[in-house]
Amino acid sequence: MKLTIERAALLRALGHVQSAVERRNTIPILSNVLLSAERDRLIFSATDLDMEIVDEAAAQVDQPGQITAPAHTLYEIVRKLPEGADVSLSFTGEDPRLTVQAGRSRFNLPVLPAGDFPVMSSEGLSGAITIDVTDLIRLVDKTRFAISAEETRYYLNGLYLHTVVEDGTQKLRAVATDGSRLALADMPAPEGAAGLPGVIVPRKTVGEARRLLEDAGENVELQISPQKVRFAFNGAALTSKVIDGNFPDYSRVIPKDNTRSVQVDAKLFAQAIDRVATISAEKSRSVRLAFEPGKVVLTVRNMEAGQAVEELEIDYDGDAFELSFNARFLLDITDQISGDTAELRFGGPNDPALVLDPADGFVQYILMPLRV
Structure with missing residues (x-):
């Protein structure tokens, strides 16, 4: 693998995906980001096995290929490189390290095989529904503060996203509660939302999705299955498992x-x-x-x-x-x-x-x- 990429584009994509990587991992490959160079772009993937974030950036690819490298280390290196720099990434196989070069700076990072990197399946996800980013940000911001942090009641450790029909109008609704308080926010259901299963989106996923929405442009595509949820926008995508549990009947406490x-x-x-x-x-x-x-x-x-x-x-x-x-x-x-x-x-x-x-x-x- 050999390519050249602008520092700003590399930093932005790494910033999006590296937060999915836990600082402490018992599985070494989960500390790495998967780098996939193909044609005119570099694709980045990071996961903690429950959530996967994928992004891409334009690059001049001289030799396509795949490798994984330490996510946080690579991000810190790129962050400290001079603005406007062109960054060269290369892995030949002869040297079991990834070479990162910009100007007079050169780094050699340990790697792990791309074939060992776990990829989250998108099987079973619904057709994509398009939501205005501003509306989705509002749903999240108005409710996520009430998500419970008490691990024993795991089914409250997320945001309950579902559709309801009230007064003849279908709505997409987000609800969060910790047992002492409850927050509920509605928006008109987007086209195609009818019949979507209600899911509990984990607290970490909610936080990461909210952060990514800042760079999402005008719309986000949402896909849901009983086991997973996926947010996609501007070449980036966040796929996450949902909490396997039943959210309480909140309507009884209103x-x-x-x-x-x-x-x-x-x-x-x-x-x-x-x-x-x-x-x-x-x-x-x-x-x-x-x-x-x-x-x-x-x-x-x-x-x-x-x-x-x-x-x-x-x-x-x-x-x-x-x-x-x-x-x-x-x-x-x-x-x-x-x-x-x-x-x-x-x-x-x-x-x-x-x-x-x-x-x-x-x-x-x-x-x-x-x-x-």
Whole structure:
């Protein structure tokens, strides 16, 4: 294999794929990136056996071929090369190392056979549906913060992507929950989405897909099977296994009878929560909200750090009531409010709160109160 490629193109493609490689691997080949030179391009592949990222870049290929090289080392080398440099990659077979050369810099890297590199099958994937990148980014950003990190409930360790029909309209929906809070976001279902199986996309895959979407152009092609999901755009593709489990029936926890409606300035509310939570206990992060007509009083009491109280004007004219919430969870939700105002709907003292964004009618957030 012998080729020449622009540093910027090489760095961009390596940056896309190398994050799939775990820093510590018990299987040596998984620390490598597969380099495949053919005709006028270089194809890059990296995998952790659960997820595979593939990208490509234009190159002047003098001799086609395949080899694998240490992914993170190669990325760091290219990152530190001068901007605008042309990079030469060559592997002859006579020297069991990959030669990387740019200007007066020369590196020789250990390699492993390309034939040992695992390739993820695309068998069983649905036909591709085209989604606007902005819409998909919105679905991910509005919900992924609520993905659970508790490994024992593995079926909550991802984003539940599925289609639903409501009011005669088909929607593509993303839902995430950790048992204490739930985030739901909808978008009009793209053409061809009907009949797609609902899948739980793993947390790592969601993060990598979101990062890649920054360079995805206008559209992304989505393919789904009961076992895998695939995102493809601009020559790059991310294929991942999905979580083998049943996502809980989240519709049962969405409040239907929360009659106490409170309108708050989302930014001022978040700032007030952040201030009083400064002295909250690290474990519970509890903040007490006392609602009265026209105002809410935020209180944090900590036996060791003291007490904080702040009052905020709100739009509310009902009976007085009090609830406690995890301050960090409240802030995670207020961060997602796209308009100036957030609407909070409450039921009984132990009922989940419903948070809505008047500027975006396609999102809902549910938050369980703390029992203190």
